[in-house]
Amino acid sequence: MINFIFQFPQQLGRIRSGFGICFLCLTVPAAxxxxxxxxxxxxxxxxxxxxxxxxxxxxxxxxxxxxxxxxxxxxxxxEASEEDSQITLAKLRLGSDIALRLARLKAETAEANAERLTTLVGRSLVPKAEQEEAVLAARTARLEEEEALLEHRMAEAELAAAEAARERKRIRAPxxxxxxxxxxxxxxxxxxxxxxxxxxxxxxxxxxxxxxxxxxxxxxxxxxxxxxxxxxxxxxxxxxxxxxxxxxxxxxxxxxxxxxxxxxxxxxxxxxxxxxxx
CATH class of the missing domain: 2.40.30.170 (Efflux pump adaptor protein, beta barrel domain)
Known part of the structure; x- marks a missing residue:
């Protein structure tokens, strides 16, 4: 847009050659x-x-x-046939908790027997050595239970590792x-x-x-x-x-x-x- 600005000097005598009041000014719009x-x-x-x-x-x-x-x-x-087989095997091991349940049962039975013999020793009805042997058997059974539990958790870890290996064979959209x-x-x-x-x-x-x-x-x-x-x-x-x-x-x-x-x-x-x- 061009704006025309006219200025009329009251005294023309004041206008000097090459200088003076602008008769026409162009203003450019801001950027x-x-x-x-x-x-x-x-x-x-x-x-x-x-x-x-x-x-x-x-x-x-x-x-x-x-x-x-x-x-x-x-x-x-x-192709992931090997990984699929590893998953199947890990699931079988994990699904069979017989060893863990058996170890827990043995530990509970041994502890109950040790408690019973401890009571009888207090009444002088059984030898002290028999009671001590029962206590040792109970502790051993509890350790066997912990070992069975550890193996069960290892089976869980093996299954997770097998499934992770299987997942690496899959390509997913991100x-x-x-x-x-x-x-x-x-x-x-x-x-x-x-x-x-x-x-x-x-x-x-x-x-x-x-x-x-x-x-x-x-x-x-x-x-x-x-x-x-x-x-x-x-x-x-x-x-x-x-x-x-x-x-x-x-x-x-x-x-x-x-x-x-x-x-x-x-x-x-x-x-x-x-x-x-x-």
Whole structure:
């Protein structure tokens, strides 16, 4: 906008050549009134190239390219017959608590016998040596019970270890998203050298833009911007991050915006135009 300001001097004689009162002054709008207009790009919030934590032959892959997955979902498994056998054996050992129950019964019986003989010794009805032998037997039986209990707990630990080894053969999605790549197939050997699948998070999306330092005062976290996508659609995103450091080479600073995408209709990777009114 151009403002015209006319000033008429009451005494023209005061006007000197090259100087004097301005007859026409142009005022330029303040920078903040111009708003922010910049190129931007839509990116996925997270990209994960997923593999197993151990090597093995791929037994199954239950997803394909473009499939949606949820966080924690098993999307592939390595061959795990050995781990399955270890789990079965550990469950059998853990499920059979006969040794523990027998040891506990023996300990209780031995202690009851020792108490009975202690009473009889007090009445001088049995020899002291017999009572002492019974007390020793009771203590021995209690130690055997503790040993049986320790073995039972070791069986629990073995089962947990076997299940952990089995879990390492499973490949799970780390978050809700979409499969963008399936790099291996059933029967191939996975060697921990690369991913089996790639999963991308598409809700929300991130929008990246770089603005000149002159626009720094116009941007604040939580501010809404209007985006025009390559498809021609117009959407709104919210400023989430403002870089605290400028790029000295370009005189710009980066911002990141959050773009909701609950139905997955907005494609990550496309360019856009960002606008914030002044």
């Amino acid at each position: 903040h009134a111009q708003g922010v207009d910049s190129e931007c790009i839509v990116r996925a919030e997270q990209i994960a190239r997923i593999g197993a934590s151990t090597r093995g032959v791929i037994a199954s892959i239950v997803v394909d390219r473009a499939d949606r997955v949820t966080g924690g979902q098993v999307i592939a498994e390595l 978050f809700d998203g979409v499969v963008t790549e399936k790099l291996l197939s059933v029967g191939e050997l996975y060697t921990e050298q690369g991913p089996v699948v790639t999963v991308v998070s598409v809700d929300p999306l991130h929008v990246e833009a770089y603005l000149p330092v002159s626009r720094r005062a116009e941007v604040a976290e939580g501010r809404t911007a209007t985006l025009t996508l390559e498809t021609g659609d117009t959407v709104e995103a919210t400023v989430d991050v403002i870089d605290p450091v400028l790029d000295a080479a370009t005189g710009t600073f980066g911002i990141r915006l959050i773009l909701p995408n609950p139905d997955g209709a907005i494609l990550a990777g496309q360019s856009c135009r960002l606008r914030m009114d002044g």
